Amino acid sequence: MSGQMVLRCTKTGRLFFSTAEATEHAEAFGKEYANFDEVGLDHKVWVAAETGRVCYTEADLQKMKVRDPDSKTWEEKTVAYLMEMQKKKDVAIARKEKFFSSVDQRKLELMISAKSLGKTRSAKALHFTREKGTIEAAEAWLEENQSLPDLDKLTDAFVEEALASLGDVEMPDAHADVDMTPIDDRKIGDPNPPEIKEKINQDLLKQVMEMGFSEVRAEKALYKTDNASLEYAVNWLAEHAEDADIDLPLLKPPPPAPVKPKMSKEEAEAKALELQKRLREKRAAEEKEKEKEKEAQRKESTKLMAEAQERAKEEDRRRAIEQQMREKEEHDRHRAELKERLRQDYIDRFGCEPPEEKEEECVKEKTSKEQLAFHLNKLKKTYKDSNAEGLKTCLNTLKIYIKNLHENPLEVKFKKLKLDNKAFQSRIVPYDGALDVLDVLGFEKKEDCLEQRKSTPDGFLCGQAIKFIDLMLGQI
Template sequence: MAQSLVCNDCGLQLKSVKEATDHNEATGHANFAESEEKVVNMVCEECGKPCRNKTQQDLHSKHTGHTKYVDKTNEAAAPMDTEAQMKQVRAEQDDAPAKSSAAEDAPLIEPKVNEDLLQQLQEMGFSRNKALRALHFSGTDNMEQAITWIMEHEEDPDLDQPLLLPEVKEKPKLSAEEARNQAEEVLRKAKEKREKEERELEKVREADQRRATKELMAAQRTDEEQRLKRNVEERQREKQEEARARDKIRLKLEEDRKERRRKLGLPEELSEEEKAAERARLAESAKAKPSIGLSVKPVSLLLQMRAALVDMKKVNPGKDEQLKTCWGTMLKYIGNIAKDPKEEKYRKIKLSNAAFQGRVSSLYGALKFLEVVGFQQEGDFLVMPAEKATADTLNAAGGELNNACTNPFFGVL
């Protein structure tokens, strides 16, 4: 039994006589044949839209971005009872109200068919009504197909009745100007639709870019935090080893002191008078040292800045020019803040700014340096709070950036 109908004019597969009727009204194609092939039914997993061929899938994916489909051809396929469906369509057409008063008033005439074939069928002994119905409903210009149709419909009660259909008037042809205007209107609508789709795709791309930037920054912060944690743990181990070494030296010195006193016949421990004299000597020594006024720099913060810049040099090998551009750009940010720390616009950097992404954030470690200086992420911006924009911090950051830009051996030794 047939699984589908195929339009021999355009090759489209149709799953019912009703679809074939609609296709005929839309395109004028009338040459249909039964087929044992099932109508393809590829269903989009994301929105449920069915697609019958690769072209429909490609168009749907282009407009929506959906790419996953499920083959439900076998689930939706069902054998076709062509005769029953044709009778149902004819009944619906007979019962349907006229679309307009003009259609109701249209005169009934015999449909136009191939007159030569009609004459040949009559000469073979078929009545004019049977031959006319066979040629019209089969939509064929082939003698064998017309005879086959008559044989298959021998039981139809109306097979030998006259076939009269409303006269269909041809649509008036458009003038050259009207056709041109219609074509321009179609092109205009297509252009508007394409521009709308491009705007929507651009919004999706921008959202993806912002998400990717945030994910990249989060990954960089995680890496930096882990590296800093490892450095802190390593420094703690070094301090513990240094403390153990100092304890060993102190114990050794103390043992040597006791040994010298034993050789001199003195008690190992100092007497109270000796301890008092030692304290007095240390006090006099402290008074003798001149006091020099020095400005206290943020040593710990300075070391973190230098370490961040050195790490940038190490993890970005062969990118000396890009590093200089990055450091120069950050130096300009710091300089602007130093000139006017109260100006908010100098203390804000937009993460999605193309220049910032190309010169700064594209290099691993740059965002970590800015965080060390005092910048914090707030939405789509890096912001330095006013209380962190101190002269000591800005001067230290500027000095380290200037050294990185001008010292050819920076990060090497």
């Protein structure tokens, strides 16, 4: 213990038990916090009995008493005490890590990452099912013991028992590290150690004892006040008169740590600059990694948004088609009802069925599909024998118009057919029935074009028209 170096930050007074801790402190806070002094093991600190908080200076102690009301009892300790406490913590941590190392690391990693289970409960499950040696057995154990209150806690008692069951109770140098504090066998009436006595001012000791204080108390007071003066010693005795150990001798002080040369100002500045450089590089690397993650998240978000928009558009198209179908069915039903009323009207007036309508007039009362078939058949009957090539050209041109509309229902350019277009004038207009086909499909005449009257063309009707035309082309 005597060979360990303890550093104190000249800026904050905080203590560090290794150069690694001091370096981390300097990296975190900068150049002003990179200067350190070495302190002895008998350097005073104050520890809260309730919370374990540590104050390194009396000024910090007074501030902490105000800030932290939970820490009520502050005990004066030394650096040596803090080191012993830290060693005990390190040993406990090492034993817990040894327990984690005792289970199958590959299975432990799988349970943590793939199964999303906690490290402690996963290690416990693997430990208790080590004879079976499978993840399934470990998961079954967790299922049976999920109500255990300390399932996610790794207590010292459990670690001791677990390592004992593995036949490995002791760790190398574990007890040597933990039990470094000398046995306290002091008794009232024993003198103070020689190492204490030799530091006492004998003149002041005589004056204090003449005031009625015992030698042990007088020596303790002078030792604690660094032989400052008779007044300081008496005040200390007054403050500690009710202490339970006031008449016990002081413990033998630990040997002083070897004095090492301090860094020069130039060396300290160079060290601080080096630490700051490493810190900047580390932060830059972290920022770069964060930017990569943000960019990946942005791309994924954009992709998901585009997919959602496409699904929304498709849903809108589906709803529009369904609405058109409902409107068409309602129109056909209304038309049939009107026709039936007219027929009944005629019978009521003349006492007989009305005369049959001409085929051309009756076709308007049929469904759109039936009208489409009628006009295409009319084209076939009229021109199959007299102008077969012209009929093929007309049908192929109609197929192109309808196919463009069917495959691109939202494209404006396919919803208009220019009347002065040469191909339209030569391939469509001369053939009786071709314009009727376009009318059934929703094209109506405007000033200079035929324009689709529906916002979304009837995809079903377009598909039927293409099938009819293909069938007719195969028969010509």
